Amino acid sequence: MxxxxxxxxxxxxxxxxxxxxxxxxxxxxxxxxxxxxxxxxxxxxxxxxxxxxxxxxxxxxxxxQNPFLHLSMHLSISEQCSIDQPRGIRQAVELLTHRLNSLHDAHHQAMECLGRMVHESQLSGRMPDGEAYIACVQRHATKD
Incomplete structure (x- = not known):
């Protein structure tokens, strides 16, 4: 890696x-x-x-705002979606994109979830929780 x-x-x-x-x-x-x-x-x-x-x-x-971190997160989410890793992220981001009618805006909401997952992983000393990350993106995608 x-x-x-x-x-x-x-x-x-x-x-x-x-x-x-x-x-x-x-x-x-x-x-x-x-x-x-x-x-x-x-x-x-x-x-x-x-x-x-x-x-x-x-x-x-x-x-x-750190433009390099922000752009890195866009790149990370794009790569995650391209290989669907963690499994289900592609569908969750697609649903969010459809709801918002904007891939860019969907990425920004997914970034909140990604940032939360990384932060919680660092605090706990455990591996990142991909399922919680996807659930967070799905919640954004299904908000009224």
Whole structure:
């Protein structure tokens, strides 16, 4: 399993942003990342300068949105859905997408569930609970 550092992740996202802006050919993973970057123009300034992005790791504030974490979560949910892992996530996100009429908005609600699952796993010292994660997304999908 590849475990990139925080700096590696920032370099990757900034590199994809730069590459997409030059219309250079993108690898499949880069195309997916570029699509999510395009959905978030508010992050373009931060993605445009890799040196600033790396320097800002030292001054990150918990109250500020982290574009690199946010985009990483979009990418994680996309990958989870593509392989349906944990089993049932694809259907849950599809149901949520249909209810909201927006894949982007569905991802944002699924992110809340994903973040909660990761947080609870870290607090308890146990493996992430995929069933609880899917149940959370399903609850969002079936809300009135």
């Amino acid at each position: 590849i475990q990139p550092s925080q700096a590696d992740v920032r370099r990757f996202f900034c590199g994809v942003y730069a590459k997409a802006r030059t219309t250079a050919p993108l690898e499949p993973m880069e195309m997916l990342v570029s699509q999510w970057i395009d959905e978030h123009p508010e992050y373009h300034v931060e993605l445009a300068d890799v040196d600033v992005a790396l320097a800002s790791m030292q001054t990150a504030s918990p109250s500020q």
